[in-house]
Amino acid sequence: MQNDELRPLSMSRREFLKTTAAAATVVGAATLPFGNLHAQAPAKYRRLNISSPEAKRSIESYKKAIRAMLALPPSDPRNWYRLALTHTMDCPHGNWWFLVWHRGYIGWFEQICRELSGDPAFALPYWDWSENTDPRNPFRPSVPAVMFDxxxxxxxxxxxxxxDEFHARYRDVMAKADYWKRIYKPNGEFDDGTQYGQLLARGIRTPDDLWFDIINDPRGAFFFDRAHARGVTKAKPQLDGKTAKAVSLQTLLDALAPRDFLTFASPKTIGHSGLTGFGVLEGQPHNRVHNCVGGIFTDPGGNTTNSGGFMQANLSPVDPLFFLHHSNIDRLWDVWTRKQQARGYPVLPEGSDLDTWSAEPFVFFVDSKGRPVSKTTAGNYATIGDFNYDYQPGSGEQVVPTALAAGALKAKATRIERFSAQITRPPASTTGTASGAVMIPHALLQAATEPEAPRLFAQVTIALPPLAHGRDFTVLVNAPASATGADPSSPHYAGTLSMFGHHIVHAPVTFTIPLSGALAAIHEGKLLKADAPLDIRIVPEQMAMHRALAAKPGMETKAEVLSIVVEAH
Incomplete structure (x- = not known):
C-alpha cells in the first residue's frame, strides 16, 4: 500500500519546484518523486489505455471499486456521489490550476479504487480519444464499448x-459536514484558505446554495435522472464532428507545441474558482468531450441539441468515464512535461508566478481511508510524485525526443511573437460575430505547418455576460464573405470555442485556438495569399439549451469579441 504522506524533503518546496522546472532531462515527470529528484526507477503503477488488451484487469477492478463506492453510506467521504460533489464544490476550470487540481483529484481517487477493489496493483486506465475505437466508423472517434457495460x-x-432520491439521501449529510465550519486565524481574520472559504469564493454560502446550483439553476441542472445520465449511447457512441476535430492528432500536437506553461495550460487568475480563459488542451479536447458525452451535440450546420448527461455539468464525475477522460488529460500533461525537460524548456510557471501557483489551497481531497489529506496546496501535485504511476504510451508521445536526440538538443529561445488583428463587426452586432484582419509575415505562414517551425495560435478574447453558459463560437480562417458557419471538413474551419460547466464570468474570457490545420488546408487549396492579411472570423453558434431554458425567452447570450491576437510559439 502506498504511503499517504510525502517522503521528507531534502530541500524546500520552493527549491524543489525551481529545480524541477529547470531540469533538462529525458526522465519523465512520473519518475521524479518529490523526495528524490534524480530517481530513474520504473513507476510502481502503470495507467493503461483502456482499449489495450492488458487493461482487462484494471477494468474489472474499476467496476469493483465503483460498486463498493456506490454501496458506501453517504456519510463516508469515499462514497461515489460524495466524491463527485468534491468536483462540484471545488473544481477549477478556465485557469492555470486546471491541470494540477485534477491530477490531485484523480490521484487520490485512484488510491481509493485500489483500496476498495482489493487490487493492490490497480491503476486508473485512460481513454485516448484520438484513437478510433469504433470499427463500424473508421473516421469518427467513439466512447469505448466497454464503458457501456x-x-x-x-x-x-x-x-x-x-x-428527489439523491436529495433525500444527501441533504442532511452535506448540511452536517465540516465544509461549513468558520475558522479564524490567530489575528481574528477569517481563514479563506479553508473549505468554507473556498466555497464562499464560489458564492456557495449555505447548503441551500449548493442544492440550488445542482437542481434549480435556470441555466440547467447538474443532476440528471438515470435515463438521461449520459448523452452518447451504446447504439451511437460516436463523438460529433467538431469534437472529433478537437480530439484529432493534429489538434493534440498543436496543444503539446507551446514552450511555456501558461500557453500550454490555461491563463492566470487570482484563485482557482475564477475563470480567465482556456489553453488548447483544456478548451478543445477537454471541453468538447465533456459536452459531447454529456449530450450536447452539434450538427454540421452549427445547430446544437441537448439530450442531457452528467458529463456536461459540474457533477460530471458521477459518470465513470470522467476519470478516464481526465487520466488522458493528465497523461498529455506528462507527455508535454517530458518534452519540455528533454528540450530544456520550463515545465512550470516561473519566477514569482511559481510561488503564487504553488501556494493555492486544495483542501477537499481525501485519502483511501476517507481522511483529509495533508497535501493541501497546488505545489504538492506539481509532479506525479508519490502517486508513483506512469502511462502506457499513447497519442502525442512522438513529441518527446528520444534519449539520443535529446542529447543533441539545445533549448531554443522561448520568445513569443504576437500580431494583433484589426477587429471589424457587423453594425449593431451584439451576438459576438466579428472578424480580425492580421498581417503575418508570409515566411512564418508558409512554415507554420513544418514540424520544427513555430506554430500559430489565435488568442480570442470575448466579453460575456456573468451568467453565460452554452454559447459556442466557430473560428474560420480566410472564409468567403457569405460563410456563417463551417463543417469541420471545411478548409476554413479552425475550431470551436466552447465553455464547460457553470461558472460566473467576472471578466473577458480568452480562448486559444490552433491555426496550423486550417493554414495547411487553405495553403493546399491555394487560398493563402502572400502579403494579404489573414482573416479570422468568429461566428456564434446556436445556443445549446437545456430543456428548462427552452421556454424561457431572453436567455440568449450576448457577446462581444474584444481582441484577436495571433501568437507564434
Missing part, C-alpha cells in the same frame, strides 16, 4: 434514478 455507465440500475 455494467456500472461503467451511469445509466446502470446501481445509480440513483431521480433527483
Amino acid at each position: 455494467d456500472v461503467l455507465t451511469p445509466t446502470d440500475p446501481a445509480y440513483i434514478a431521480h433527483f
